[in-house]
Amino acid sequence: MSFRKILTALAVTLGLAFALPAPAIGSASAAAPVAVRTIYYDASQAQEFKAAVDEGAAAWNKAVPAIELKPATGAQATIKVYADNGWPRAIPQGFGRGTVYMGRQAVNDGFYPPRIAAHELAHTLGLPDNRNGRCDYLMSGHSSPTSCKTTTPHETEAAQVRRNAGGRVPATLAGQLQYADCFKF
Numbered sequence: 001m002s003f004r005k006i007l008t009a010l011a012v013t014l015g016l017a018f019a020l021p022a023p024a025i026g027s028a029s030a031a032a033p034v035a036v037r038t039i040y041y042d043a044s045q046a047q048e049f050k051a052a053v054d055e056g057a058a059a060w061n062k063a064v065p066a067i068e069l070k071p072a073t074g075a076q077a078t079i080k081v082y083a084d085n086g087w088p089r090a091i092p093q094g095f096g097r098g099t100v101y102m103g104r105q106a107v108n109d110g111f112y113p114p115r116i117a118a119h120e121l122a123h124t125l126g127l128p129d130n131r132n133g134r135c136d137y138l139m140s141g142h143s144s145p146t147s148c149k150t151t152t153p154h155e156t157e158a159a160q161v162r163r164n165a166g167g168r169v170p171a172t173l174a175g176q177l178q179y180a181d182c183f184k185f
Contacts, residue, residue: 056117
């Protein structure tokens with residue numbers, strides 16, 4: 001085994017990063033593909049919001065290749081999505097687990113259902129609200145204008161979900177993971 005391979009293996013084992021030149025494309029030491037963490041959601045009770053939930057899930061799948069939100073029903077689904085007449089909200093129960101309510105009140109006020117779905121799903125992926133009013137942040141929630149139609153997570157939000165998918169949910173989210181009444185404040 002070459003010194004380079006030993007040093008790289010040691011760095012990986014210790015969780016260290018060294019600035020070594022990248023191996024040539026096609027070499028035997030090319031990096032293995034990243035494992036995808038599959039999370040199943042059940043939107044069968046989301047009524048008129050089912051397509052919006054699917055669109056919100058697709059936005060996360062595109063932004064964070066390390067996860068795949070897939071529709072399912074029954075016990076396989078760890079995220080349950082319902083429609084109701086209240087405000088949208090999520091009750092996270094750990095990474096990729098929880099209950100989402102697609103509340104009609106925000107839609108009646110003019111908020112975009114796929115954005116609401118992407119926002120609420122993000123709570124089950126470990127993200128807290130970020131009421132900065134910016135349309136380019138999904139977690140700005142109700143503080144963004146009703147004209148905001150983007151479902152694409154901001155890069156900082158996607159980066160946090162990538163970290164969370166690796167099993168690390170920040171300790172600062174501990175209280176927010178209990179209940180997030182997130183689209184209304």
